[in-house]
Amino acid sequence: MSQLSWGSRLRSAIADRGRLCVGIDPHPSLLRAWGLPETAGGVETFAEICVEAFVGDVALVKPQVAFFEAYGSAGYAVLERTISVVRAAGTLVIADAKRGDIGSTMAAYSQAWLGEDVPLASDAVTVSPYLGFGALEPAVELATEHGRGLFVLARTSNPEGGQLQAAQLDAAELSGVSAGKGVSVAQSIVDAAVAQNRDGRDTVGLVVGATRGHGLDLSEFSGPILAPGLGAQGATVADLAEIFRDSRELLLPNTSRDVLRHGPSVSALREAAERVRDDVENGLA
């Protein structure tokens, strides 16, 4: 097992460079706005600009895997180079992949993103729990062993997600992690993460949209929370302070479009990232 837990690594990174996580999202409309072709080559230039702008200035970056996968193996080759350059510079990488499967297939996804000496090796990966929190076990194990992290989708900010994530678990079937009656799907993910993190390593983080009324009880959860929605999606830093008042130590606000729209100028991107980073630090102090 790695000397340092994911939680310790995060605390140290936050102390050095703040808690903002900036997205690397080579969206087709951003490629066009930056004057880049919608090809793997365009994605590569986009990613190189992001690396130059953000590495060293923020603690974490989050490449959105879909925008690389759209170009197949050529896009993945760009993603591999991006991840390894960022990590070599000491900035943490959260691969936003939202993977989720069962058994040996989940083990293969875990190996892909959290293995040692693999081309896509990242510091953390986002995962999706439709097949059950328990199905994510191979990823939890590998992350724990290597001092890396997971971010499990819990409550997302998109309107289409509310119905499923608010569905109520059958209280009679609950296996001890949630004693209460009428626990929602999203709350059951929070509760399972609380139970998993009792080892003190904070391996299991959550994805919780920075929107009011998420309806979650986060009072027992002290692990990492990746909170998309800052800026372009409408949440302010004051909203974050209010929404996550119970669980702020490892809160990682994420912004993507609101910073990326300042490209392709490296200096404009860096200034935008620093401005949001400092706003977050001041607002959540």
Added chain:
Amino acid sequence: MSQLSWGSRLRSAIADRGRLCVGIDPHPSLLRAWGLPETAGGVETFAEICVEAFVGDVALVKPQVAFFEAYGSAGYAVLERTISVVRAAGTLVIADAKRGDIGSTMAAYSQAWLGEDVPLASDAVTVSPYLGFGALEPAVELATEHGRGLFVLARTSNPEGGQLQAAQLDAAELSGVSAGKGVSVAQSIVDAAVAQNRDGRDTVGLVVGATRGHGLDLSEFSGPILAPGLGAQGATVADLAEIFRDSRELLLPNTSRDVLRHGPSVSALREAAERVRDDVENGLA
């Protein structure tokens, strides 16, 4: 819009070569059993053997994306070649990727797997609805336009998935697709697929594990059902006939390990696939 719907293409393929879908799962333990290295090169040889064995003999193959992704861009290059060779030979490819995200990110995943002239272009892709069935809309649109399909995770056969998939939606919030009280998450996916397929194109399929007691009402669903679990996971053809008695026209039983364990002999793999294919045809006639 493509002349042929996904449903028409499936019916035609099933009429020609049966309804069995064989997995291409270059699992580490299978690579070892076949005497292949656990590298992208080993995966390539594995996939080439599968292609030689199955193409022309079965209607559909299903590469498990995780086992290629574990080798990064090199694994994806193998996956691209595998998919395009299989499709060029007229066999349908279901990419088992279980992708799921929102908005423009979901659009990028859709483009990656269901776009035209993209390296990973497949006939269908599996998707995960934790972010809501509605969040899959970009994939539904693209698949509909191109005569391709989706398979949305509904009720999986793994024990860890039961609690979430059986959780009950708030009846007051149901938006008309399910009028009944106490609709489960999994049933809500079925109901949304029924509504989507009213255009007669059968674009939206379901993944339903071939296990008894899935608890779903499939009586109104006549679209494609991908049913893993045949063979190695314990389900027999007789079980399938019973479990899916309401919705058998586009039922696609999937087997992977139970056929793949006969490799690396091409003839042994082909014989195993033909045996299961014929058992399925006889048992579901």
